[in-house]
Amino acid sequence: MPRLIKNKLVLRVAGTATLVAATLVAAGNVACAAEPAVDNSAAAQNVFASAVAYAQARCVKLYGAGIGRDHGYATGIIVSADGKVLCAQGVYLAADRIRLVLPDGSTHVAEVLRRSDAIQTALLKIDVPTPNYFDVPDVCPAKKGDWVLAVSNLFKVAEGTEELSVNMGVASLRTKLEAHRGFSEVRYDSELLLIDAITSNPGAPGGAVVTADGKLAGMIGKIIEGTATNTRLNYAVPADLLRKFIDDKPIAEPATPSLVSTDKIKPGTFGILLFTLSGKRSPAYIDRVQSGSPAEKAGLKKDDLVLGVGAEIVHSVGDYQKAIADLKAGVEMTLLIKRGNDIQRVTMVSVEVPSATPANAIEKPVAPAIPAEGKSTEPLPKTPLPIKPVDDEKKVD
Amino acid sequence: MHYVKCCGIALLAISSVAPAAEPDPAGYLLAPRAFRAAAARVLPSMVTIETYGGVSGGGKKGKISGISGPGDGPTTGVIVSSDGLIVTSTFNFIRKPPIITVTLRDGSQHVAELLGRDETRKICLLKIAGVKNLPVPTFVPRSDVKVGQWAISLGVGYGDDDPALSAGIVSATNRISGKAVQTDANTSPANYGGPLLDIEGRVIGICVPLTPSSQAEGAGVDWYDSGIGFAVPLHGADDLIAAMKAGKTIQTGKLGIQTKAATEQGGVVVAGIMENSPAGKAGIKPGDEIVAIAGEKVQDLTQLRAVMGRFIVGDEVTLSVKRKDGESDIKVILAALPDSPAGAPQVEGGKPGPRPKGPGK
Numbered sequence: 001m002p003r004l005i006k007n008k009l010v011l012r013v014a015g016t017a018t019l020v021a022a023t024l025v026a027a028g029n030v031a032c033a034a035e036p037a038v039d040n041s042a043a044a045q046n047v048f049a050s051a052v053a054y055a056q057a058r059c060v061k062l063y064g065a066g067i068g069r070d071h072g073y074a075t076g077i078i079v080s081a082d083g084k085v086l087c088a089q090g091v092y093l094a095a096d097r098i099r100l101v102l103p104d105g106s107t108h109v110a111e112v113l114r115r116s117d118a119i120q121t122a123l124l125k126i127d128v129p130t131p132n133y134f135d136v137p138d139v140c141p142a143k144k145g146d147w148v149l150a151v152s153n154l155f156k157v158a159e160g161t162e163e164l165s166v167n168m169g170v171a172s173l174r175t176k177l178e179a180h181r182g183f184s185e186v187r188y189d190s191e192l193l194l195i196d197a198i199t200s201n202p203g204a205p206g207g208a209v210v211t212a213d214g215k216l217a218g219m220i221g222k223i224i225e226g227t228a229t230n231t232r233l234n235y236a237v238p239a240d241l242l243r244k245f246i247d248d249k250p251i252a253e254p255a256t257p258s259l260v261s262t263d264k265i266k267p268g269t270f271g272i273l274l275f276t277l278s279g280k281r282s283p284a285y286i287d288r289v290q291s292g293s294p295a296e297k298a299g300l301k302k303d304d305l306v307l308g309v310g311a312e313i314v315h316s317v318g319d320y321q322k323a324i325a326d327l328k329a330g331v332e333m334t335l336l337i338k339r340g341n342d343i344q345r346v347t348m349v350s351v352e353v354p355s356a357t358p359a360n361a362i363e364k365p366v367a368p369a370i371p372a373e374g375k376s377t378e379p380l381p382k383t384p385l386p387i388k389p390v391d392d393e394k395k396v397d
Numbered sequence: 398m399h400y401v402k403c404c405g406i407a408l409l410a411i412s413s414v415a416p417a418a419e420p421d422p423a424g425y426l427l428a429p430r431a432f433r434a435a436a437a438r439v440l441p442s443m444v445t446i447e448t449y450g451g452v453s454g455g456g457k458k459g460k461i462s463g464i465s466g467p468g469d470g471p472t473t474g475v476i477v478s479s480d481g482l483i484v485t486s487t488f489n490f491i492r493k494p495p496i497i498t499v500t501l502r503d504g505s506q507h508v509a510e511l512l513g514r515d516e517t518r519k520i521c522l523l524k525i526a527g528v529k530n531l532p533v534p535t536f537v538p539r540s541d542v543k544v545g546q547w548a549i550s551l552g553v554g555y556g557d558d559d560p561a562l563s564a565g566i567v568s569a570t571n572r573i574s575g576k577a578v579q580t581d582a583n584t585s586p587a588n589y590g591g592p593l594l595d596i597e598g599r600v601i602g603i604c605v606p607l608t609p610s611s612q613a614e615g616a617g618v619d620w621y622d623s624g625i626g627f628a629v630p631l632h633g634a635d636d637l638i639a640a641m642k643a644g645k646t647i648q649t650g651k652l653g654i655q656t657k658a659a660t661e662q663g664g665v666v667v668a669g670i671m672e673n674s675p676a677g678k679a680g681i682k683p684g685d686e687i688v689a690i691a692g693e694k695v696q697d698l699t700q701l702r703a704v705m706g707r708f709i710v711g712d713e714v715t716l717s718v719k720r721k722d723g724e725s726d727i728k729v730i731l732a733a734l735p736d737s738p739a740g741a742p743q744v745e746g747g748k749p750g751p752r753p754k755g756p757g758k
Contacts, residue, residue, distance in 0.1 A: 196563035228470025
């Protein structure tokens with residue numbers, strides 16, 4: 001079996017990077033004269049042929065509604081013998097009639113069975129058998145660095161029975177985009193598989209991303225621009241998440257405790273008052289620590305700089321306010337604090353906002369007009385304020 | 398790619414079983430193992446950089462240096478000395494953040510000081526204090542880098558400690574006036590400041606955004622993930638590191654002249670002398686034809702610009718100029734001049750020759 005031979009080779013050379021390198025330098029230069037053993041035949045060079053053909057036979061072209069800059073076409077992946085097809089969410093699905101073209105060129109009308117916001121994916125169905133389909137695995141078969149082949153209807157260049165286009169790259173990283181970094185347009189809050197083939201193109205979403213041996217690694221996702229890098233992401237929705245969606249199992253992990261909004265739990269505070277006179281965009285320097293507060297017990301002081309709250313990076317006063325906007329009492333969090341040139345992680349447990357000390361109680365401005373957190377002299381209402389996210393995000397931009 | 402075109406393979410009638418692997422005599426399928434091994438080798442020398450505060454560039458509307466905001470994520474650096482010197486890209490500090498931190502692979506986070514920068518290569522040097530025995534990677538000698546060899550780019554910009562990996566090849570070994578190696582491995586804000594590796598895990602260079610046509614801070618980022626990426630080699634760059642360590646800012650040296658084509662066939666004629674022009678001070682006048690620079694015969698404006706790109710502020714450059722009364726050599730000590738308006742900070746002043754392209758798409 002070819003695969004066995006491959007594994008043997010890997011085992012034999014894996015111990016020494018140099019050997020692997022030597023093999024691969026030769027690999028990158030197939031025509032190299034110093035390697036007479038290299039088989040230059042077309043078949044030998046085409047190590048991805050079966051995987052590509054296999055994937056192309058299991059992908060469909062989709063045509064629906066196009067509105068403005070949203071393109072009315074996409075790709076889909078056949079995932080069952082009875083006509084179920086996965087695709088990416090998009091405006092095109094809003095069409096009265098979603099046209100689906102099978103690899104044999106036949107056209108069918110697809111209906112939307114289900115949608116997932118968490119992975120921005122939809123499940124379609126057509127009324128004809130689809131004997132060639134992908135087995136969607138429980139575990140994503142592509143590891144970082146593995147070759148991946150992306151098969152899609154990008155720019156709808158493939159028409160009728162023409163085969164879908166193929167891009168090649170490697171799996172770059174499986175990661176979860178930090179929700180707080182605010183990805184534009186799309187709310188995709190699950191893990192994704194970044195790939196280095198360029199797939200963020202019109203028509204590509206819904207395409208198949210397969211390994212060199214044709215296993216489904218994922219589905220090209222809806223186009224996302226990430227604010228972490230301010231670039232378009234090339235990624236696949238990992239196969240294991242697709243599997244869960246097909247099986248109608250929950251995809252998103254439960255929200256972290258601090259974000260659970262249970263009415264019975266009171267709003268919380270660390271007792272940190274920031275220096276806010278120079279505005280929300282200035283670094284989050286501590287102006288005052290309330291006496292008896294978790295911050296005081298943790299040893300925080302005036303002029304300490306808050307750089308992070310939990311997983312959130314705090315660039316500014318506004319970031320801090322956002323990070324603790326939904327804080328409940330009794331939540332343990334680690335703050336990243338800079339004092340002089342030292343950086344420390346300080347863990348504290350939030351306490352209930354003390355409603356009896358109206359003047360300095362709360363860590364967020366009651367109204368935008370009040371400059372410093374809690375520096376208002378207005379008494380707070382007897383009941384704790386419903387803590388809402390600071391609603392001035394638009395002004396920050 | 399040429400080897401994924403054909404697909405004349407007969408398929409089973411009913412099948413969800415993935416095909417068996419193809420024979421792999423050339424070793425393509427081994428490559429991912431080696432990519433991972435190379436990445437693992439340099440990983441201890443990679444750091445995560447975070448910045449706090451600074452010019453707000455977030456959001457779609459904010460533009461800094463001609464690009465839309467540089468993003469909010471962490472960025473990457475590479476350790477270049479065991480006592481805490483780190484090279485990264487100036488791109489990562491476009492916001493001019495007051496606070497920079499560096500997180501080492503052991504998880505320790507340190508406040509970093511930005512020492513000097515090389516604006517011509519878009520790299521800069523950070524220093525963290527109180528550390529020792531940091532692992533320094535191996536840098537590949539420039540002469541060992543060949544077109545077509547594997548190249549692997551790494552960066553932590555997606556917000557994960559684990560760097561994202563992109564693989565490709567070296568596309569050219571000598572770009573941007575000799576300052577950069579070109580690759581088709583993806584480079585983007587996700588890995589500017591991170592390493593471009595060879596298959597053995599040695600550092601070919603530091604990934605940076607560059608473009609031949611502009612020196613603006615954010616220029617070149619338009620080419621992110623496009624198949625055109627650049628990395629600046631550091632092997633043998635001890636003088637450069639020392640200059641940056643001393644806090645110097647290295648800038649492109651400029652002549653301070655405006656030029657035009659001498660004839661339709663080419664050649665370059667001085668059309669004007671700018672204010673505080675080094676060339677003007679050296680005695681170059683409008684109407685002079687520049688026939689050679691630094692010993693190289695000048696063909697046209699593009700070539701003049703490419704040769705000039707090798708020099709920095711303070712360098713002395715010899716120009717051979719032709720006048721009515723004959724040819725003479727004039728030595729010019731290059732200076733930094735304020736960028737011309739419209740984002741065209743070019744040695745020639747950009748008029749009336751071809752206008753250098755700005756960073757816009």
